[in-house]
Amino acid sequence: MPEPATEEGNRILSLWQGSWLAALIVGVLVWGLLIWAIVAYRRKEGDGMPEQTRYNVPLEILYTVAPLLMILALFYFTQRDQTILTKVDDSSSHSVNVVGWRWSWAFNYEEEGVYDVGTPGEPPVLWLPVDEKVTFELTSPDVIHSFWIPAFLMKMDVVPGRNNKFAVTPNTEGVFMGKCAELCGVDHSRMLFDVKVVTRAEFDAHIADLKERGQIGKLDSGRSEVAGVS
Template sequence: MRQHLVPPASIRHRRSRNLGLVGVGALALLALTGCKGDVAHGWLPYGATTGADRVSSLWVGMWIAAWAVGALVWGLIIYCMVRFRRRKGDVGLPEQLRYNVPIEVLYTIVPIMMVGVIFFFTERDQSALLDVSQKPDVTVNVVGKQWSWDFNYVEGQVWDSGVQAQLTGKEGVQNTLPTLVLPENQRVEFVLTARDVIHSFWVPAFQQKLDMIPGQVNRFQVTTRDRGTFQGKCAELCGAYHATMLFNVKVVSNEEYQAHLQRLRDAGQTGMLDNSLSRAGLEPGQKIEQQYVPNAKASN
């Protein structure tokens, strides 16, 4: 009678663990292939502004450096596991060393140098992305409020106001969101103010965001380059309905942009909406300081 050999429990456990790791790796690859983006840009969301190229370059460069360091560390670990493994005939523990000065200097100095390099490139790109020294073609005062957005088109002297999104789970909800309209191939400056608590203006396709702090005016500029409709949201936890603080950004031709401003004028939405601190519950007539006053004459 032929005898069937059953692998020991330790071998069966090792095989099941390896199969599990292979399964996790396969799922990870499937998830990555389903992401919007491509490997050249580190699978980041589509970049709809010229500044997005700078962001993706920094992102990919840091990942390359991280993988290189990881490969070196894992290579050294595996080398030590193989080179200094216990062999047949070994008795007791190997020779114990208290320290190795060259190695300790190496793993202290090299990480400091790596952090310095990362800091340099991050500061360089951050300074470029937050540079507002150039004169913008379009200025929009974005006002964050619980839980929606107001848009003051400064040069056009018109405004648009949004209300909290009602996420019903049905189709068509996106069409009810407040929509910020911008012209293509134009430098746009966002002047960010908050009406009540801290918010954060984030359009993932712009690959850039900035906090909106009550009593403080923050600015950044982007140069649009492609037409399309992109999603925006608040990226700072701002209360119970933070998840419904959504909006659209529509990049259109200059003719369509001017037509949009005219529609707002025809609707009587001229002047600038007040963007001062005005939480619900303020007493009638209570004086509040306006955060941002555009150079152009404004009326409320």
């Protein structure tokens, strides 16, 4: 897993590492018991037919209850963290409407009233101010896509007819890669974008630049809307 670049990322990383640790412990236990049984109860010269047993109630209860408890524990921690991570409230400093379309992305900066849009050949750049919570609203005019920023440790589907949302607080300045994580057609592999986490002053300067270029308003259907194609 990459080093988290958001405040929320540490929770996801802890869940991931905890799940792997639990799997490792179970794996070592199972393989240890398996090897022990193979070695300790291997057939030796002179051994007759081993005693045939039909069932062992305590053992069967153990290997039924133990996996059930492990699954319930994993479900609890996953559901707990998922509820926290997908909760969207009014505490965000600003919001970005992300439009996934074949085969690129458009970013509508809601409060600022400007947008940016890319193409498969010219991936767009999503600008975010550091240490400020942002809410992403994900929409699509065509097929299912998936908005994924690996360094944020967050991914969510972009589904036509639905407004999926999540919020994060970027806490590390830098440029991070983003991509579509849902196979969506012939140019799926070219649905790339960059995320640039900068200071508030740099973010404001970029917004002013978008306004100067006339990229004012909101795009609902991607590049075709810029070109005047319905």
